Amino acid sequence: MLVLGIETTCDETAAAVVERQRDSSGRILSNIVRSQTSEHARFGGVVPEIAARAHVDLLDGIVGQAMKDANVGFAQLSAVAAAAGPGLIGGVIVGLTTAKAIAMVHDTPLIAVNHLEAHALTPRLTCALAFPYCLFLASGGHTQIVAVVGVGKYVRLGTTVDDAMGEAFDKVAKMLSLPYPGGPEVERAAGSGDAKRFAFPRPMLGRPDANFSLSGLKTAVRNEANRLTPLEPQDVSDLCASFQAAVLESTADRLSVGLRLFHEQFGPPRALVAAGGVAANHAIRGALQDVASKAQTTLIIPPPALCTDNGAMIAWAGAERMALGLTDTMDAPPRARWLLDANATAPAGFANTRAGF
Ligand code: KG4
Numbered sequence: 001m002l003v004l005g006i007e008t009t010c011d012e013t014a015a016a017v018v019e020r021q022r023d024s025s026g027r028i029l030s031n032i033v034r035s036q037t038s039e040h041a042r043f044g045g046v047v048p049e050i051a052a053r054a055h056v057d058l059l060d061g062i063v064g065q066a067m068k069d070a071n072v073g074f075a076q077l078s079a080v081a082a083a084a085g086p087g088l089i090g091g092v093i094v095g096l097t098t099a100k101a102i103a104m105v106h107d108t109p110l111i112a113v114n115h116l117e118a119h120a121l122t123p124r125l126t127c128a129l130a131f132p133y134c135l136f137l138a139s140g141g142h143t144q145i146v147a148v149v150g151v152g153k154y155v156r157l158g159t160t161v162d163d164a165m166g167e168a169f170d171k172v173a174k175m176l177s178l179p180y181p182g183g184p185e186v187e188r189a190a191g192s193g194d195a196k197r198f199a200f201p202r203p204m205l206g207r208p209d210a211n212f213s214l215s216g217l218k219t220a221v222r223n224e225a226n227r228l229t230p231l232e233p234q235d236v237s238d239l240c241a242s243f244q245a246a247v248l249e250s251t252a253d254r255l256s257v258g259l260r261l262f263h264e265q266f267g268p269p270r271a272l273v274a275a276g277g278v279a280a281n282h283a284i285r286g287a288l289q290d291v292a293s294k295a296q297t298t299l300i301i302p303p304p305a306l307c308t309d310n311g312a313m314i315a316w317a318g319a320e321r322m323a324l325g326l327t328d329t330m331d332a333p334p335r336a337r338w339l340l341d342a343n344a345t346a347p348a349g350f351a352n353t354r355a356g357f
């Protein structure tokens with residue numbers, strides 16, 4: 001089975017061709033990702049209108065390149081999959097409409113993929129992981145702990161009540177005048193900082209649910225930065241190190257609760273899987289390793305290019321759905337918001353304006 005996958009929900013324009021074999025293993029034939037970071041950098045964050053226009057400009061060429069690299073013709077495709085949400089609606093419309101056009105012209109099945117489902121199923125592409133497993137997804141738009149029970153069967157165990165984790169890293173970077181995207185900059189600065197200099201709050205520590213909160217911590221960093229202004233380079237490093245230490249401690253606590261909830265409902269998880277840009281952070285990886293070891297499970301982090309947004313994960317999720325006969329019709333809607341777990345309700349204090357909770 002050959003599936004073309006298209007991803008345009010945020011600021012990556014991406015397309016890939018993935019093959020799913022009879023034994024249900026997967027192989028990536030091509031995977032083209034064009035990040036728009038440079039277009040958005042001077043605004044300190046993703047500008048939805050600029051993203052949508054860039055997707056329009058770039059997508060045709062990127063789909064063509066993905067098909068060429070895979071050495072596959074449109075007539076050979078078993079399905080065309082696009083991320084139909086959650087995400088920035090202008091970009092989602094561009095990707096989904098392109099997929100519909102290809103599907104219609106070549107009389108190929110369409111699969112409207114939930115972007116979060118694609119992150120959730122990636123370890124089945126990279127290491128044929130069996131269900132059930134626990135996913136920790138932390139990116140610029142999402143912070144969730146999800147029980148991945150089967151294709152289309154997801155139970156959200158925890159989510160953020162305010163900012164996403166990557167968003168908090170980006171905002172802290174911005175207030176300290178570090179470039180965008182802020183996560184890697186904060187991590188770098190933290191490397192030469194004193195994590196004990198500022199006693200920032202450890203959000204949600206000890207709570208019985210597995211939810212996250214990051215906006216109070218972010219405000220605490222802002223208050224301290226304002227108090228110290230003008231900031232010396234050492235102040236910036238110490239603020240970053242102290243912020244990162246608070247995120248680590250909170251994340252470890254929230255995940256250990258999440259894994260406990262998982263165990264109660266689904267038995268032992270086959271693995272703890274981390275995905276999203278924040279999973280690139282080495283200190284966070286270390287904390288995840290500790291949490292997984294304590295819970296007697298394995299930590300799996302897909303390679304960085306498959307942790308962040310890409311077309312291969314959309315193609316693979318499309319292939320997994322196709323194998324179960326789950327195709328979509330031409331009126332499949334683009335969705336700014338699209339819960340992975342239809343039964344999940346917003347936790348108390350829910351204030352996030354970004355998609356996908
Ligand atoms: O998954 P991703 O590439 O895109 C989406 O947001 O969908 O994640 C990007 C986010 C940004 O907020 C970025 O600052 C954060 O991941 N990030 C990091 C690190 N690298 C990227 N956060 C903390 N430490 C890092 N090393």
Ligand code: ZN
Binds near residue numbers: 119
């Ligand atoms: Zn993503």
